Amino acid sequence: MTAEYQVDGAVAVITLNNPPVNGLGLSTRRGIVDGLNKALADAAVKAVVITGAGKAFSGGADITEFGKEEAYREPHLISVIQQLDLSGKPTVAAIHTVCMGGGLELALGCNYRVAAPGTAVALPEVKLGLLPGAGGTQRLPRVLGVEAALNMIVSGEAVKSEMLAAIPGQTLFDKMASSAETLLAEAKAFALEVADRRPLPRVRDLPCKHPQGEAYFQFARTMVQGMSKNFPAPVRCVDAVQNATTKKFDDGMALERETFMQLMMTPESRSLRHLFMAERAASKIADVPSDTPVREIRTVGVIGAGTMGGGISMNFLNAGIPVTILETKQEALDRGVATIRKNYEAQVKKGKLKQEKYEERMALLSTTLSYGDLKNADLIIEAVFEELGVKEQVFKQLDEVAKPGAILASNTSTLDVDKIAAFTQRPQDVVGMHFFSPANVMKLLEVVRGKETAKDVLATVMKIAKKIKKTAVVSGVCDGFIGNRMIEQYSRQAGFLLDEGATPQQVDRAIEKFGFAMGPFRMGDLAGNDIGWAIRKRRAVEKPDMKYSGTADRLCELGRFGQKTGAGWYDYQAGKRDAIPSKLVEEMIEQYRKDKGITPRKISDEEIVQRLVFALVNEGAHILEDGIAGKSGDIDMVYLTGYGFPVWRGGPMHYAGEVGLFNVVQAMNRFARNPHDDAKFWQPAPLLAKLAAEGKQFS
Ligand code: T1G
Numbered sequence: 001m002t003a004e005y006q007v008d009g010a011v012a013v014i015t016l017n018n019p020p021v022n023g024l025g026l027s028t029r030r031g032i033v034d035g036l037n038k039a040l041a042d043a044a045v046k047a048v049v050i051t052g053a054g055k056a057f058s059g060g061a062d063i064t065e066f067g068k069e070e071a072y073r074e075p076h077l078i079s080v081i082q083q084l085d086l087s088g089k090p091t092v093a094a095i096h097t098v099c100m101g102g103g104l105e106l107a108l109g110c111n112y113r114v115a116a117p118g119t120a121v122a123l124p125e126v127k128l129g130l131l132p133g134a135g136g137t138q139r140l141p142r143v144l145g146v147e148a149a150l151n152m153i154v155s156g157e158a159v160k161s162e163m164l165a166a167i168p169g170q171t172l173f174d175k176m177a178s179s180a181e182t183l184l185a186e187a188k189a190f191a192l193e194v195a196d197r198r199p200l201p202r203v204r205d206l207p208c209k210h211p212q213g214e215a216y217f218q219f220a221r222t223m224v225q226g227m228s229k230n231f232p233a234p235v236r237c238v239d240a241v242q243n244a245t246t247k248k249f250d251d252g253m254a255l256e257r258e259t260f261m262q263l264m265m266t267p268e269s270r271s272l273r274h275l276f277m278a279e280r281a282a283s284k285i286a287d288v289p290s291d292t293p294v295r296e297i298r299t300v301g302v303i304g305a306g307t308m309g310g311g312i313s314m315n316f317l318n319a320g321i322p323v324t325i326l327e328t329k330q331e332a333l334d335r336g337v338a339t340i341r342k343n344y345e346a347q348v349k350k351g352k353l354k355q356e357k358y359e360e361r362m363a364l365l366s367t368t369l370s371y372g373d374l375k376n377a378d379l380i381i382e383a384v385f386e387e388l389g390v391k392e393q394v395f396k397q398l399d400e401v402a403k404p405g406a407i408l409a410s411n412t413s414t415l416d417v418d419k420i421a422a423f424t425q426r427p428q429d430v431v432g433m434h435f436f437s438p439a440n441v442m443k444l445l446e447v448v449r450g451k452e453t454a455k456d457v458l459a460t461v462m463k464i465a466k467k468i469k470k471t472a473v474v475s476g477v478c479d480g481f482i483g484n485r486m487i488e489q490y491s492r493q494a495g496f497l498l499d500e501g502a503t504p505q506q507v508d509r510a511i512e513k514f515g516f517a518m519g520p521f522r523m524g525d526l527a528g529n530d531i532g533w534a535i536r537k538r539r540a541v542e543k544p545d546m547k548y549s550g551t552a553d554r555l556c557e558l559g560r561f562g563q564k565t566g567a568g569w570y571d572y573q574a575g576k577r578d579a580i581p582s583k584l585v586e587e588m589i590e591q592y593r594k595d596k597g598i599t600p601r602k603i604s605d606e607e608i609v610q611r612l613v614f615a616l617v618n619e620g621a622h623i624l625e626d627g628i629a630g631k632s633g634d635i636d637m638v639y640l641t642g643y644g645f646p647v648w649r650g651g652p653m654h655y656a657g658e659v660g661l662f663n664v665v666q667a668m669n670r671f672a673r674n675p676h677d678d679a680k681f682w683q684p685a686p687l688l689a690k691l692a693a694e695g696k697q698f699s
Pocket of ligand 1: 020021023024059060061062063064077098100101102103105124125128131132133134136280
């Protein structure tokens with residue numbers, strides 16, 4: 001069992017030992033009960049200390065058990081805590097490092113709690129679309145006070161143990177240890193001190209009141225509802241904590257349990273649990289062992305001080321890593337540095353960045369016009385003009401000057417990383433690092449693995465991505481990698497919907513109601529419609545049979561590139577970003593339909609959403625078949641962190657599973673029969689058809 005028992009004099013010690021964070025899986029739960037029974041049966045034992053081995057007291061329920069039958073096998077965590085409640089000998093939780101979710105609930109079931117400073121304490125269940133399901137909503141308010149407890153439960157955020165110990169009147173911690181190193185000894189000594197104290201103090205016996213109960217909870221409920229309209233769990237947390245102040249303990253517990261089981265079954269919680277696992281799984285690469293040695297990244301070079309180069313540089317400066325930016329002209333360097341300064345100054349003005357932090361970061365930045373100054377850089381990222389010839393110049397120079405073992409990365413979003421690698425004598429050190437604009441804001445980083453890219457290069461880039469707070473997803477080499485390859489099909493469908501009778505605002509409204517941050521036409525106006533225009537021109541040469549609506553080209557021929565030209569799919573007033581439906585664009589679309597002999601029809605929002613989202617799903621399935629993405633969860637992470645897909649729907653591939661792949665395929669068959677659509681595209685990808693036929697999901 002993954003909980004050890006030993007006796008030290010009159011104190012028994014139960015040590016949770018289920019690496020990496022002592023998740024309360026079945027074997028751990030059994031180990032606790034087993035240890036408790038031994039302690040109760042041993043007359044020499046006067047008190048029991050429970051603590052955690054390694055880097056956590058406990059990270060809570062074992063998320064690797066979610067969805068498995070072990071999670072539902074007795075002893076449930078609630079049953080374990082009931083044994084603590086019924087214990088005839090004092091139990092002391094010795095808490096350190098991480099004490100979260102069920103781990104905190106376990107500690108709350110003990111008679112006493114001794115904490116080391118610096119311990120991250122949280123009830124993060126709400127982030128999984130749940131609420132604490134083992135008494136957290138009933139016990140935490142009893143020891144921390146209703147308002148502090150409710151804040152922790154609704155936010156799910158971690159609070160340091162010493163902050164909680166400072167809350168007036170708190171009885172969460174009976175004693176603060178002087179350090180994590182001395183915690184166990186101090187907890188044992190404390191256990192001996194209280195060994196004979198009776199009655200044993202139980203959190204459940206404490207009163208729980210709020211002086212203006214009704215009014216306070218009404219206010220809390222209104223606030224929480226306003227902030228979490230797409231998530232049911234937060235407001236249920238408010239109900240549960242209110243129950244702690246109005247109902248008997250056992251009744252409050254029963255209601256908490258009932259709510260927990262209900263929330264477990266919600267699509268929102270399934271999405272959040274899926275994304276919690278997908279985010280952690282994304283950093284694992286099937287054929288790159290997690291103990292692959294990584295290269296040290298002490299200094300970074302960035303080629304290009306444009307929008308991307310500047311944004312990329314800020315990521316490393318923010319992580320305290322020195323950056324040297326190289327440009328070909330001094331004024332380009334000056335412009336780039338001025339933009340970085342402006343971005344930081346804006347954050348300082350908003351109070352998001354301290355002045356001294358800003359100065360610290362700028363002190364890490366240097367600039368140069370000479371490649372020779374990059375000779376010591378451990379990682380060099382080029383962010384120059386998106387044209388193969390220009391990339392060739394850059395990588396040939398880098399090959400000359402970069403030190404052996406330096407990682408050479410390209411920020412390309414559409415070019416072939418293998419071709420770029422072939423410009424050097426060291427293709428094994430070349431990788432794609434595709435940042436998304438604005439690079440210092442967007443969390444997504446597509447790590448493009450060339451066929452020669454070395455495994456330790458990948459492991460290094462995945463590690464440095466975590467350090468600069470990016471969600472890194474590995475992509476193989478293909479046109480558009482993962483995100484842009486899928487968004488191209490999504491955009492094609494958006495164009496066909498206009499041909500067939502929808503307006504840009506109807507399409508945007510429908511998909512934004514579904515939950516996207518921004519519809520395809522507002523997105524085009526923001527990013528620039530000329531980007532798609534250039535890609536379609538390339539397509540016309542490379543893939544002449546790839547069908548598009550002609551409306552986007554006509555829009556660009558009118559010079560309506562979007563916000564940057566003051567008009568795009570929508571009209572804009574000077575200096576404003578509000579998208580105003582454009583009569584001129586609607587007439588252009590109507591004329592296009594006439595030219596094509598298309599009689600417009602009324603298109604439902606449901607069809608709009610299905611065609612846009614299932615286009616992502618079908619292309620995503622092809623991407624999985626081609627091995628461009630290793631896991632469907634990776635594709636979901638790309639869409640969540642790079643394209644504004646609604647979190648509560650879990651990403652396109654997860655969402656397809658929620659709809660049912662059978663139903664997705666049926667819808668695609670309907671779309672294939674539409675003469676104005678692209679029947680060839682709507683042939684279900686073989687992987688999708690296979691899974692649908694077997695009644696399975698992508699993950
Ligand atoms: N169970 C099992 N494994 C876990 C885990 C957990 N609860 N939490 C993290 N891991 C794994 C993670 O997958 C990774 O594995 C490794 O630990 C390091 O994680 C009844 C039902 C604890 C603060 O939501 O917030 O209790 O990749 O990279 O940055 O009310 O993980 O190494 O193989 O994040 O140091 C509530 C979620 C569950 C805590 C550590 N608990 N975890 O952060 O490392 S629901 C949570 C975290 C519950 C009860 C309900 C963080 C962390 P691998 P990491 P980290």
